[in-house]
Amino acid sequence: MLLAIDIGNTNVTVGVFKGERLLATWRAASDVHKMPDEYAILLLSLLNRQELDASDIKDGALCSVVPPLTSVFEELFQRYFDINPLVVEAGIRTGLRILSENPREVGADRVVDAVAAFRLYGGPAIVVDFGTATVFDAISKEGDYLGGAIAPGIRIAAEALFERASKLPRIELIKPKSAIGKNTVTSMQSGIVFGYVGLIEGIVARFQSELGEKARVVATGGLASIIAKETRVIDVVDLDLTLVGLRLIHELNKTH
Numbered sequence: 001m002l003l004a005i006d007i008g009n010t011n012v013t014v015g016v017f018k019g020e021r022l023l024a025t026w027r028a029a030s031d032v033h034k035m036p037d038e039y040a041i042l043l044l045s046l047l048n049r050q051e052l053d054a055s056d057i058k059d060g061a062l063c064s065v066v067p068p069l070t071s072v073f074e075e076l077f078q079r080y081f082d083i084n085p086l087v088v089e090a091g092i093r094t095g096l097r098i099l100s101e102n103p104r105e106v107g108a109d110r111v112v113d114a115v116a117a118f119r120l121y122g123g124p125a126i127v128v129d130f131g132t133a134t135v136f137d138a139i140s141k142e143g144d145y146l147g148g149a150i151a152p153g154i155r156i157a158a159e160a161l162f163e164r165a166s167k168l169p170r171i172e173l174i175k176p177k178s179a180i181g182k183n184t185v186t187s188m189q190s191g192i193v194f195g196y197v198g199l200i201e202g203i204v205a206r207f208q209s210e211l212g213e214k215a216r217v218v219a220t221g222g223l224a225s226i227i228a229k230e231t232r233v234i235d236v237v238d239l240d241l242t243l244v245g246l247r248l249i250h251e252l253n254k255t256h
Contacts, residue, residue, distance in 0.1 A: 003057045003081065004246040005073055006109060007064035009132040010155075011222070012073075014043065015243035016052055022240055024050045032068045036075040044080065060085030061250040063108040063242070086250050088112055093253050097144045109242055110137050110148065116245030117218045118143045121236060124211050126204055128234065129242075130154060130221030134196070138207050138215070146211075149203055154223050158192050173223065175230065197230045204233045 002017040008030060015025045026046050028039070047054050060083045064070040070087065077085040086092065088108040096115050098106055109129070114137050117125045123141040128134070130153065137148040152160075154173060162170045171188050179194055181187030204217055219227070219234045220241040228234040238244075 001052070001057045002059045002061060002247060002250060003077075003083075003085075004061045004243045004250070005063075005085075006112070006242045006246065007062070007066050007069045007073065008109065009065060011131075012039075012069070013243065014046070015240065015246075016047070016050075016057070017243075017247050020247070022243065024052065025240065025243065030066055030069060032066065032072075034072070036072050036079060039072065040076050040080045043076070054081065057081050057083070059083065059250060059254070061088070061246040062086065063088040063112050063246060065107050065109055086253055088246070088249055092249065094249055095143070095252055099144050100147045106145065107135075110135060111145065112242050112245035112249060113137060113220065114139050114145045114245075115248055116238075116241045117216075119248055120238070120241075120244065121216050121218055124213060124215035126207050126211075126215045126217045127241070128200060128204070128217065128219045128221075128224070130219065130223040130227065132156065134199070136203050136207065138211060140211070141213070149207075151199060151203075154192060154196055154227075157196075158188070161188060161192075173226065175226065193226065193230065196227055200227060201231055201233050 004015045006013040012028045012030050016023045060077045062085045077083045090104050094115050100106055113127045117127045118139050123139050123143050125139045127137040132153045134151045134153050138146040140146055161168050171185050175193050176186040176189040179190050181190045216235050217233055218236045220238050224237050228237045
């Protein structure tokens, strides 16, 4: 079995694959203060709860945008699974040509998402990842990574309103009944949820125009489903896109 781990700024997402089948997924908070043993205790208990034997895990793949946690999870793999995981970084075979000005600047998660989107859905494609940041990536019909756009994440925007405007409360990120809010909470929900729908539609339209042809739009990340229900520009919601990309890159490197 393959243990795939995506380390983001907010969450650590874990998946276990048996061949191409994704057996289980979990999310935990990203915490740079946690030691390898602490994450290992959590992970081993989750495996046990799912009736998965840790000794059956023979391979590992990892992508990270949090450098302090990269070494934490590498040590976890080595100590608890006796595995040197594949870490997606410069020099790793991905099958993807990165055509941005500085390929080393492109986050590992963006590369992994692009690989998965092209392999699963073809090109051209646009990936919208609703994470700590809202990230857009464009992939050509030939499978080349062209570049993208980065906007503040939905939760960051909501928290900024709460923290910087003294009379505005912290709110639940759900769709309000109407765009015209009848109170402070629904007004904020309208501005954030429908505001981000407008953001998605606007940037996707610009990407489509610059690509010169209809691209398939793939959404991923924790809040993808909420936004996807409110717009027709998103074709597919794939919450496991990054984990699948890790599996695909691991397979590519294992065979070379």
